[in-house]
Amino acid sequence: MSQHQEKARIIRFEQLSELNVRITLDAPLIAASADAGQFVMIRTGSGQDPLLRRPFSLHQTSSSGYIQIYFKNVGRGTHILAHTKVGELLDVFGPLGRGFRFARDRAACLVGGGLGIAPMLFLAKKIASSSRDHGRDLIILGGRSREDVEPLVEDFKEFGLALRCATDDGSFGIKGLVTDLVKSEHLTRDTVVYGCGPENMLEALNRFCRSRGIACQVSVESVMACGMGACLGCNIDAAQGDYLHVCIDGPVFNTEDLAWNS
Amino acid sequence: MSQHQEKARIIRFEQLSELNVRITLDAPLIAASADAGQFVMIRTGSGQDPLLRRPFSLHQTSSSGYIQIYFKNVGRGTHILAHTKVGELLDVFGPLGRGFRFARDRAACLVGGGLGIAPMLFLAKKIASSSRDHGRDLIILGGRSREDVEPLVEDFKEFGLALRCATDDGSFGIKGLVTDLVKSEHLTRDTVVYGCGPENMLEALNRFCRSRGIACQVSVESVMACGMGACLGCNIDAAQGDYLHVCIDGPVFNTEDLAWNS
């Protein structure tokens, strides 16, 4: 586990929709040691307010030393990031946490909902580049409407894996939820589902996989102060009782290790 | 006394030297009611830190509804302002305080040192546009070196008043202090000296004027929270004992009303 704190230059800034932004950063040390599902902590301002760093999944890394984050402008910190410009420096710290445990010998079904699509590109890339038959691998992406999904589809297509899309309003892909697509696919028992998205999506995914006895890994969120196991602020309820910590035990968990409300 | 709070658009941004910046703002209500020597309070960020507004003298106003400030990047607030761009909005509040009391029937000697040049342009404009003989009016500008003075000289020259310059290092105008120039001029007893600049310059000006019995008005600074007489935070020692408040009793004072250290 090697972590790095880098002043990373913004190489590219993409406004993918009204609120969704993708930023490419030059952060060679982080890029070199990152794995799919891991995240970084970014300082959004230079002053003391907002005080805390904000966590973002690694959307992608490149061998040229770049990392990408894909995020939505939802509050103060992301507002500041959404108004940065190419050439500016961001203080980035990572890679952090435990990523997806890719099961090389089992079929993969990647499910990304809304901003939960972010870590899926990294995972798709990793899976696609593993030398094995990809005939049973599948990517499912969803969002509220076209703008949440379409801008990212080209990047996913590059990997040549099967791809299905869904939107709540039917403006792109089928009209419905990603979990509807998951259910409609005939996933075999040896498939591993890898999910990231809003809480209710993850709950539905968990219910479905459990009912079918399918293994499922999900990337979850929590409020974080340190991102590195020092503050103990990011706890979530564990299946066993007691707590797990999103930043070091996760953010990717086997669904059976977590306590689910429903 | 009418004050206005305006969201003022940045119309022009001039980097006059490494640290000195001049910003032109579209603030018609403030422009319409401002007088030379008055100031505005500007919110430098959109967040809660830095918390307080920062005071800036009005450098100039125009009949087209523009106001100008001229400032130096010395700390957090001015750093943020020095990184704004044309088109952005600033929250500006003013005009505030009591400006220079221009004595129409007496010769005027304007003395601006360093950033103290800021309010002098407004005053020079006012004096130049008053219909009277300007043969005995004089402007004296000074700074540490060329870059503190030269970029502003053209604007002052436009008024056709006599102009002398001094720099500490002699890189522009004479080598010396503005007060050296003041002393070398043969100011008559009926002259009014109008000064703004660092504390030690104002002290020297006061000593000189007092020794010659010449009236002197100076614009002084203090830390401010409200700028409008509500917080009572901006007090300075008065000649009478007790205190005066820079934001409402000043920022321009007759030197004899203030307590001087030397």
Added chain:
Amino acid sequence: MEFVNERDSYPDLRVDIGGLSLRNPVMTASGTFGYAREFENLVNLHRLGGVIVKGISLRPRAGNPPQRIVETPCGMLNAIGLQNVGVERFIAEKMKYLKGIDVPVIVNILGDTVDEYRMLTERLRGVEGIAALEVNISCPNVKRGGVAFGTVPSMAAAVTEAVKKAADVPVIVKLSPNVNDIGEMARAVESAGADSISLINTLIGMAIDVERRKPVLANVIGGLSGPAIKPVALRMVYQAAGSVNIPVIGIGGIETTGDALEFLLAGATAIQVGTANFINPRVSEELVDGIGEYVKSHKLNSVRELIGALEF
């Protein structure tokens, strides 16, 4: 004016703070709004719930030497030193304007001894235009070696009793946050007869200029206010509201509608805006609008449904 009244009637924002009815829960805090006139160009004063004027003492006070204020992270320290014109000039000069504005005027009072508080209250009796008194007990008791009245329950109670006996208007007691048990202080002044309590006054803080190696403030220590103190203020309001039956007025770092709502939910019947007036002179009026919007969009019958309506 008709338009204003109409707008004020719905949403119903009226609250009652111990015998004093306000058209809405937004007031301006003492020492941050001058004598109201300073803000007349910027705020429609008659739209506010109330205005608390700068603290008044029996005799005029010059206050502390400069430097009196310094900015801190998300806050500021002040050591104004209770500068004020004294009660006589206040009545003669300031009340003339204040009694003419259509908003409840609350006079903040302070003293060095219990007797001074009493005399001050007697002097203010019957003065036209005073809707209530707010008693600042964060002042040093000169007879008790400078220990602040607001940090010892019995001293706070003594001041409250003296003022209450002499006053002909409702009495708000403004608590100091520099105590261990705010609930105990709240109960002490309630028992002594306070009609309501307001809190918090400033936390005591300090700043040092490391180049000059001197305290930044001439007075060495000062009062911390602004957003930085909001979490502490909110906790104390919550604890105080849980400790007494009289209305509580929340103060401390309020800048946004969300901030104001937090205090109401924590149990405050009304709120005061302090430092935020310096940053946005229009803020108090904006909060009246913002709270109204919330009441409407959440389909509440009145703002009173929010008071202490915290769920667990």
Added chain:
Amino acid sequence: MEFVNERDSYPDLRVDIGGLSLRNPVMTASGTFGYAREFENLVNLHRLGGVIVKGISLRPRAGNPPQRIVETPCGMLNAIGLQNVGVERFIAEKMKYLKGIDVPVIVNILGDTVDEYRMLTERLRGVEGIAALEVNISCPNVKRGGVAFGTVPSMAAAVTEAVKKAADVPVIVKLSPNVNDIGEMARAVESAGADSISLINTLIGMAIDVERRKPVLANVIGGLSGPAIKPVALRMVYQAAGSVNIPVIGIGGIETTGDALEFLLAGATAIQVGTANFINPRVSEELVDGIGEYVKSHKLNSVRELIGALEF
């Protein structure tokens, strides 16, 4: 290592905190630096003055349910609930690494009763690699209805005495800021035998989610830390240092070299960096450099010349 030693010898940053010598005054605060290992990739641990580990109790504690933290203006609230692995696992698992690092390790301890503090201290006696104990007295005393030890002088003194009697290393007592008279608390623990005091622990605060109408923290209240509290912390350090003869360790909102210097000038012999570790994991090392630069550029013989060197 040779390079490092050379650099550490000038400027002379050594300080002594009640029987414990530190190579410089910069330590990391309990609960904000894990068990040090979390930071080994980011900080040269051996360059720090000391490391205080997360508070340890007699038995493991699960801590509070989520949500445990929330950001506030220039600060954060935490209600971790003293989660820790308990003293046995701490010794078995964490001390193995800690005794190997070249930096004084200070163990922060907490308990529900005076007896628990005593037993904990006895258990830590003789454990290799512990340079000092820091006693967190901001914990509720279960035998006294949950009133925090740190808010009642006699209870603070009782804990101090019990720990001091059982300890074989210097004892630092960490004071709670939620009191009226910090000087009184400082004197109480000094009289009870503390070798030094550290302050401040967090101020008690609260935040409310106005849409859900619930407290943000599951625990309702939490501890406020970060730059927001610096003015209060500095004032308390100044007052505490003026009240006792033992060394004082300053804590609260320290993020920059300037902040650290303010605390030294106010009378602190050393400082601890807390919340800032989250924002800039390298900050403690940067402060060592920054203080060194100041000592050099101001041509001081040692950092000790700064301690309490405030001019008036």
